[in-house]
Amino acid sequence: MSKTHSDAEKAAGVIQYVTVRIAGQLFGVPIEIVHEVFTPDRVTRVPLAPAEIQGVLNLRGRIVTMVNMRRLLGLTSTGETKTAVGIERHGEAFGLVIDEVGEVLVLESAKREANPANLDPRWAELVIGVHRLSNELMLVLDVERALSRLGARRTAA
């Protein structure tokens, strides 16, 4: 799904990103895949689940699987769930737990630069490029890959 989007955007030349902050680092998520931003409430932990899965919650009658992005990126989690970005993948609802949500940026896809070679391999798997903003760097999050990695890592675990 995200692939076709990115194809369409390439043609247009610009991509809209919702920026999110995880452990101080700015990340961008393509706006089309973001369904909503919500405050997670009453998350039920799932026993025996991989650590990146914070749990599940009921969002207006739908069961949403909450993914702790800090843990997915190999960072220590504060355990707090302040904000989450709701996305949908193959008909399933996911919530990416992040520290805070920022603004919407319109960026030229041509200006996206490749991952620096020394980027932590754990991060490099989830990031498809870097945008240089005026005062900091924004990493473009590949949500599809992040979630599929979740499934793959599960079987390994």
Added chain:
Amino acid sequence: MDELLREFLTETSESLDVADAELVKFERDPNNREILNNIFRLVHTIKGTCGFIGLTRLAALAHAAETLMDKFREGMPVTPDAVSLVLVSIDRIKLLLAELEINEGVEPEGSDSDLIEQLLAMAALEIVAPPPPVPATVPVPAKPVGMGALVTQSLERELLPGEVPLDELERLFRQTEVEVPMKGASKQKLPAAPKPAALPAPVEEAAKTVPAKSSGKPILVKDDEHPSKKDEDGAHGTPVAAQSIRVSVGMLEHLMTMVSELVLTRNQLLEIARRNEDHDYKVSLQRLSNVTGELQDAIMRTRMQPIGNAWQKLPRIVRDLAQELGKHVELEMHGSETELDRQVLDQIKDPLTHMVRNSADHGLEMPEERRRLGKSEKGLIRLSAYHEGGFVIVKISDDGKGLDLARIKAKALENGLADEAELAKMSDGQIFRFIFAAGFSTAAKVTSVSGRGVGMDVVRSNIESIGGTVDVQSKAGSGSTFIIKIPLTLAIMPALIVEVSGDRFAIPQNAVLELVRVKADSEHAVRRLNDSPVLCLRNQLLPILHLGRLLGLVDSSVETTEAEFENRLIAVMHVGNESFGVVVDSVSHTEEIVVKPMSSVLRQVSLVSGSTILGDGHVIMIIDPNGLAQSVATTSEATAANVLASSVHADADADQVMSLLLFRAGSEDVRAVPLSLVTRLEELSQETIEKVDGRSVIQYRGKLIPILVANGAPAEKGVGTRPMLIFSHDAQVMGLAVDEIVDIVESQLDLEIASTSPQTVGGAIINGRATEVLDVGYFLSQAFSDDANHLSSKAEQPRLLLVDDSPFFRNLLQPVLKGKGYAVIACASAHEALERLAADNRFAAIVSDVEMPEMDGFSFAEAVRGKLGMTDVPIIAMAGSNPSLAIQRGRAAGFTDCVAKFDRPGLISALQEFTGSAQGEAA
């Protein structure tokens, strides 16, 4: 057109399924006019509809099949060849339909002239042989010609759909209709003909309405005279439609989802009402609740389908299979009206088919063999279904040869699913269940039908995925029965909401038998058998699962204590053949939960089968009873595998409470043996004792096992039965005949007096009386070692120093080592051993425990290497709890090798490696 086509496809595939089944019946009973007419009509309808919507290729094929069927109606003898040909044609039609569905209404390229020619040839050929002297033949000669013409026309005019076929069709239908009253007129020949011929569409709903309308039959025949009637279906469509309509599955699914949501909302309201005591809306809410319940039931019923729908294809499959294999097979079906959720039905269709095929292929013998065995040549496969509780039970049984126990055992060994010792401890039922393991096929030869080793495991996982269970019973020579237990529905189920470590979970209620509160002093006490907690419930001992631990909510490294279970609730569950207790903190209430599937990234989480939203809006996990049952099975397997292990390990720790089996043998004195060392209790019929090579043996599970009495002597043949304890170690299995089993007690095992005779470990106070504790190792060595072993002079035996602080372990291991040809000198502490070594260092090897008081194994090894300067003697360490750690430290300390304390074979082989072949000398 699209809509029409879709309808056509569903209708036709249903008709074809019916046709399949009917044809099989027809082959067996060719004189049954009614069946023949049914089939004819089915094919005819397909042909008609195909022509109507311009599917010329299908129409041509159906027509050719119809022509042949018509000949049968006229009295042409029905040969199996002909039936096969018609079946092949029907298969081709199915194939075309499938492609039609994929290609969205475009017929696939190609021609069926091969089949059509065969069909027409057969029809033309044999009509000459038995000329049918029926008045009804008058219109018939015209008909095939007319139809034949139609076929060629349509085939040529593929590009002009609709127009021409429609015209032709009308004419054809009129012909058919003319034919009906004509045949009806010749009442003496075909009295039944008009009735089925006037029947409406071959769809199920139509079939149901038939009996009710038999009185309306003459009117229908009159209707037929109207030339405007194009379609038989059309003529009777209205009354049928009035009683049942076709609704798409998607619509039903949607309704189901909506009702699920309604149930959820209702639950939420009820939850709110629970919290607020008095409210005006309580009555309305109650009403809403009832209506919701009824609605749920009703919607549920719309999803219900008779299981017969899943069986429909089976007669045909069995027939084809029987022909292919050269067997005679009869398929009996009972309870095909038993209803279950269509979602479930879809899921079990394939497993059922597979199992029936299996029964026909593996289960039933060849006719010659059956005759030889005095069975009827015709093998019977019986399918039956019925409701029981919230489940549907489906049984598939055959009267064939039954499962081959020996072969399953051999295969289980080969696949490494179990070792000899484990197999020896298993019941036949447990062994049969290996057929459900992945990659397990005992079929000696792979046929096109089965024997590829995929199958039963897939069957099992399919059935388990819908919360069902499958089991097998078998009796050699008289057949096997597969029993499938499946829930009626998957969407909504009653569940018990329990709390564990602060989290709530739903346990499907149909797996829960009862709730028990643990009280140490009551009859519902938790006991410990070989370190595993069990619940004493009435006369049962149930293994206990600690849900919090299983789910990783409680730190599992913390030892379980009896106190932990005190006053806790245990849900007694029964899944498959496993009964067990599940410890929970509390049980709040029961609720109708709507099952939501787990997210794909969580689907592999064992023990959790789905999630649900509770009335208070919380999401909770649904515990998978099958997962629990499996973990019971694995723990019990593990326990079985490590029976010696854990018991020895546990016994090594002083003051450990253990289960002891008390019995009397040879005298009035009570003797004891650790229960964990007893594989099984059996009744020994003394008539069956035989003598082989001077030893007493009996045939036990296809093996000869030695039988001893309590003083170590062989048991003598006698009359009557007496209890027998079965001990097993590796592949060695032996029986110990005793006089009476007294009791099973939990007691500390403190050996108060040392042993004076080889067959006991010593004396202990058990239940307040002095009791001899038997040395199982002695009996095993007695039963299996050659006498030469004991006669060989000690000087020739390699000497072994055994250092262990646990008397029990020393006494257990000594006989085993002796049996292997070593002279064993045992020391109770490292200090003692060092003293001994200082005086006498002619030892071939030293075997030492690692964990010992005062001086542990590592210091001991260092002392032997350093202070005593014995650098060459192999020292083998026996590590209790953490072998890997011990290996690391042990190497540094000077150990030659390190084996797990319970790993007797490992110890033996290590000894052999480091001391040379001691066994060779001994033997």
